[in-house]
Amino acid sequence: MKDARDDIIKVMLVDDMRGARTGFMMMLNNDPNIIVSSQAADGAQAIEFLRQSPQQLPDVILMDVRMPVMDGIEATGIIKEQFPQIQILILTTYDEDDYAFDGLARGASGFLLKDATPKQLRDAVHAVHNGDAVLTPRITGEVLNRGVRPISDNTRIKLLRSLFDGLSKREYEVAELVAAGLSNQEIAEHLFIETASVRRTVSRILARMHMRDRVQIAIAWYQSGLDQITGGKPA
Structure with missing residues (x-):
């Protein structure tokens, strides 16, 4: 018999701001099919958790860009190499467009503005978990035009x-x-x-x-x- 928990999307939050992680967790936990299963304050901490907890791997990671110790872009590349089954969403702002592109180039499944609504955030998690990509039309052209190397x-x-x-x-x-x-x-x-x-x-x-x-x-x-x-x- 299939365990109902198999249908729950496990999400890891990676952000150096505790308040930001708390806010995202509140928005995501309103969806009965999503649970925030782990958190990390920087990329290095996230990678260490994944390596040490193979039985608790998340399905989706929400990855901040600018963090101490190891930023989200470097962490994305390492995680996608070692845990390719995990989908990563880059959390970005308008002044981080170049970083967002680098995240895509390293294997992220898309990017989302940090001011996304709770519904947009939850929909994005479901989308990447289902194998889709999140390339928000609002900023896709600007990100790729600025980030794509000529x-x-x-x-x-x-x-x-x-x-x-x-x-x-x-x-x-x-x-x-x-x-x-x-x-x-x-x-x-x-x-x-x-x-x-x-x-x-x-x-x-x-x-x-x-x-x-x-x-x-x-x-x-x-x-x-x-x-x-x-x-x-x-x-």
Whole structure:
């Protein structure tokens, strides 16, 4: 018989501010399917806990950026290398956009503004736990445009664009919306199709482009300069 606790999403809070951790915990614990199972005051402390408590690993980590001892970006890279099954959400502010991009590049499943509403926070936890990415449209373009390293190699640009050009029209449309930060449900509503269809399409895109997750789709889209081109898939 399946234990009901198996359906509970275990969350770890990593923030050097005790008050911030308390606030996030109060918002998350209002969801009966989420429990804050552990906390840490910096990245090093978080990693030590994960290494010493293999039976108590969280499903999702909410990771602050600027912390003493070890910041959230370095910690994200180490955790994703050693515990790839754990999903990480970077908590950011507008003046930390470059940090947010670095977090994505190191394997985070997305980023969320610290002033997110309780519902947005809970929805984000559910999203990454379900394998989705959280790339909030409100800041996705600014983060990626500022954080994506410019590519001067025309061969690399052509390669990236050829990967997108090789997609079907529907796959291209979905990739564009993924890059814009829309969730599967939002993409489904935009294209008037089922969410399950979007999920299957994203899986096909990842397989065809040999990418790990939808964050990489967004990064590749911006690196190829396709965000500057309008009018849909080239004929």
